[in-house]
Amino acid sequence: MPGAADLMPGAQDERLDPRVAREAAQWLMRMHPAAEPDEAERRACLAWRASHAQHELAWQRAQQFNDRFVVLPPELGKAALGRKTVRQRRQAVTKLALLLTMAPAGMLAYKHMPVAAWRAAYRTATGERRSVQLADGSRVEMNTGTAFDVVIDDVQRLVLLHEGELLIETAPDSHGALRPFRVRTDEGFIRAIGTRFNVRRDAAWSEVAVFEGAVEVAAGEGKRIVAADEQLRFTAHGLAATEPLVSHQAAWVDGMLQADDQTLAAFAAELTRHRRGWIRCDPAVAGLRISGSFQLDDTDQVLRAVAATLPVKIRFHTPYLATIVPA
Numbered sequence: 355m356p357g358a359a360d361l362m363p364g365a366q367d368e369r370l371d372p373r374v375a376r377e378a379a380q381w382l383m384r385m386h387p388a389a390e391p392d393e394a395e396r397r398a399c400l401a402w403r404a405s406h407a408q409h410e411l412a413w414q415r416a417q418q419f420n421d422r423f424v425v426l427p428p429e430l431g432k433a434a435l436g437r438k439t440v441r442q443r444r445q446a447v448t449k450l451a452l453l454l455t456m457a458p459a460g461m462l463a464y465k466h467m468p469v470a471a472w473r474a475a476y477r478t479a480t481g482e483r484r485s486v487q488l489a490d491g492s493r494v495e496m497n498t499g500t501a502f503d504v505v506i507d508d509v510q511r512l513v514l515l516h517e518g519e520l521l522i523e524t525a526p527d528s529h530g531a532l533r534p535f536r537v538r539t540d541e542g543f544i545r546a547i548g549t550r551f552n553v554r555r556d557a558a559w560s561e562v563a564v565f566e567g568a569v570e571v572a573a574g575e576g577k578r579i580v581a582a583d584e585q586l587r588f589t590a591h592g593l594a595a596t597e598p599l600v601s602h603q604a605a606w607v608d609g610m611l612q613a614d615d616q617t618l619a620a621f622a623a624e625l626t627r628h629r630r631g632w633i634r635c636d637p638a639v640a641g642l643r644i645s646g647s648f649q650l651d652d653t654d655q656v657l658r659a660v661a662a663t664l665p666v667k668i669r670f671h672t673p674y675l676a677t678i679v680p681a
Contacts, residue, residue: 370412375454378412379447383426419453449672474501480630491525495607498628511535519554521604541590542573552604561587563603611648618642629653631674638680639666
């Protein structure tokens with residue numbers, strides 16, 4: 355049976371037929387350990403998955419959604435199937451099927467951390483922020499959905515950023531060897547030069563923003579010094595142009611999301627990083643502009659504030675899926 359990596363290119367972005375999505379949700383419910391599936395049911399499930407490529411894709415997505423959001427509660431197995439439990443099972447299957455059908459293409463991969471991130475020594479969940487002090491005295495602020503490891507030994511101080519965003523304030527190295535402080539992402543290396551800086555990794559790019567001191571960025575075949583009040587995006591292929599620092603780049607540390615004449619689509623994508631679920635933006639309103647400061651600890655309230663200031667309304671389909679549509 356093919357895994358997610360074995361599916362045809364682009365399959366992970368494929369929209370699912372609502373009927374197939376509901377069947378996948380039903381099969382996932384029937385195959386839950388609490389439902390005590392027998393051998394005949396397992397074979398029937400395998401046959402359904404093998405009968406069409408979209409069946410297997412729907413099955414994989416259903417597993418990933420449920421692993422992250424626990425849409426199908428474990429207690430809704432075969433035991434005690436009273437009228438209330440049957441109704442709860444139907445509601446759970448309907449919610450999962452709706453998520454499978456309506457979730458924006460590519461967003462599952464965006465929300466689903468790689469294996470290295472799940473195994474990282476330091477992690478934050480969606481909507482969580484955390485402060486960490488490293489063994490050398492450096493301070494690290496972690497944004498939502500972040501995972502990193504650290505290696506501090508006799509020759510180096512190395513942060514391995516797998517996913518997410520960090521604000522780092524490096525401490526002077528008291529070690530006699532004056533070990534360099536570096537951050538590595540899949541796209542390149544950042545070497546700190548006595549500094550306070552922000553590093554973000556998102557999909558296939560990384561970005562560094564420098565508030566104090568300077569950093570040296572190495573990516574592809576290039577190297578560049580990024581000074582205070584500058585920021586730079588880079589990929590594994592090289593460096594983009596250095597740009598002036600966006601003043602509110604690290605507003606998230608104070609639990610704020612700052613928008614400065616931002617498109618509504620871009621704002622919704624950024625807000626989604628801090629929400630357990632997804633926010634879809636209807637193309638009819640995606641180009642509307644928004645400015646302001648918003649508290650990240652209540653994303654529902656942020657959405658209501660958006661609806662109060664722009665000609666839009668918010669539809670909450672499930673606790674995990676909201677859509678911004680024209681008013």
